[in-house]
Amino acid sequence: MKNTFTALALAAILVGCDTPATYKDADGRQLVVSLDKVDIQDFATAGSTMLQSMVTSPAFNRAGANPVLQVGQITNDTGTNFDTSMLLVKITSPLVNAGRVRLLESDPVATAARNNTPGASVPVADFVLKGKILEDRAKSGSTKQSSFVFQLTLVEVKTSLAVWQQEKIVTKQGTMNSIGF
Amino acid sequence: MKTKLSLLALVFALSSCTTIIETGNKIEKTLSPPDAVNYVTTKPDGGFTPQINDQRFGDKIQMLAVRKSKLASGCMQVQFDLRNGSYLGQTVNVSFEWLGADGSITERQGNWMTTPLEPGALTTITAVALKPESTECRLRVLASR
Structure with missing residues (x-):
């Protein structure tokens, strides 16, 4: 009887600790902060910081009203697998939607349609955006630290010169994953 | 006596895993009202x-x-x-x-x-x-x- 009560109490405690899944604002403050991977809010932070830096660069401002931008190679050199468009879209979508750049797309369907359209032509890119995502891990006792390094370069096509470069490091430290900031 | 023990337990719990500055931060944040934008x-x-x-x-x-x-x-x-x-x-x-x-x-x-x-x-x-x-x-x- 005593054992049954103990088991029931333990079960109640365990069940009571569970948190049912709920929807959260992707831009909110109650997101999971992981030590071992790049979180969605890390992409947002890095993307918005780099976007702000790029649009204030002299080369970008000299390029006229809406230069043609092409996305080059973005390498993921971290230990976790993710699509680099998680970062890129944070930069390109505000620029495209505000009419600040014309983004060159290499979609095969669009290319095939263009090939069948007489007189259609593709503009030459003014800039190519390329980059790399790296990671660095350190540990002291039970405290783990992960740094994710986002590096982007804007290359001017006509000169092949890097006209803007930015590095944003997101560092997280702790003993376990947590929620929010 | 009970209150003293609780306070001691709280201080111990806060300080055992962290530095004094972090403990100070935690105590202050606990005392703060709910955050607003x-x-x-x-x-x-x-x-x-x-x-x-x-x-x-x-x-x-x-x-x-x-x-x-x-x-x-x-x-x-x-x-x-x-x-x-x-x-x-x-x-x-x-x-x-x-x-x-x-x-x-x-x-x-x-x-x-x-x-x-x-x-x-x-x-x-x-x-x-x-x-x-x-x-x-x-x-x-x-x-x-």
């Missing part, structure tokens, strides 16, 4: 309007200056100078929205950008508009829990 909105005359909803945080973080300028692209750039005026490290989270001349929201950067600030440290938050119709900037400032 604070706003600073630029005005056409070059000034700014603060809206402090979290008074404890508002007392610690000072808005020193706001600079507004127009870039070569015709878009606005605003820089906010923030200072941690408290004796403890604070973490400031900021995001911003751009407003048109009629007060409507024209652009939004919704995600929170985190900036740890040492006591007395100063940081400059730069917001750049992407659309020429964005004229005023509303900075959202939130303390970490």
Whole structure:
């Protein structure tokens, strides 16, 4: 009887600790902060910081009203697998939607349609955006630290010169994953 | 006696895993009221309007200056100078929205950008508009829990 009560109490405690899944604002403050991977809010932070830096660069401002931008190679050199468009879209979508750049797309369907359209032509890119995502891990006792390094370069096509470069490091430290900031 | 024991247990629990400064931070944050978002909105005359909803945080973080300028692209750039005026490290989270001349929201950067600030440290938050119709900037400032 005593054992049954103990088991029931333990079960109640365990069940009571569970948190049912709920929807959260992707831009909110109650997101999971992981030590071992790049979180969605890390992409947002890095993307918005780099976007702000790029649009204030002299080369970008000299390029006229809406230069043609092409996305080059973005390498993921971290230990976790993710699509680099998680970062890129944070930069390109505000620029495209505000009419600040014309983004060159290499979609095969669009290319095939263009090939069948007489007189259609593709503009030459003014800039190519390329980059790399790296990671660095350190540990002291039970405290783990992960740094994710986002590096982007804007290359001017006509000169092949890097006209803007930015590095944003997101560092997280702790003993376990947590929620929010 | 019971209260003393509870306090001792609390202090022990807080200090056993962390440094004294972190313990101080934790105690202060526990005593703080629930966090609310604070706003600073630029005005056409070059000034700014603060809206402090979290008074404890508002007392610690000072808005020193706001600079507004127009870039070569015709878009606005605003820089906010923030200072941690408290004796403890604070973490400031900021995001911003751009407003048109009629007060409507024209652009939004919704995600929170985190900036740890040492006591007395100063940081400059730069917001750049992407659309020429964005004229005023509303900075959202939130303390970490």
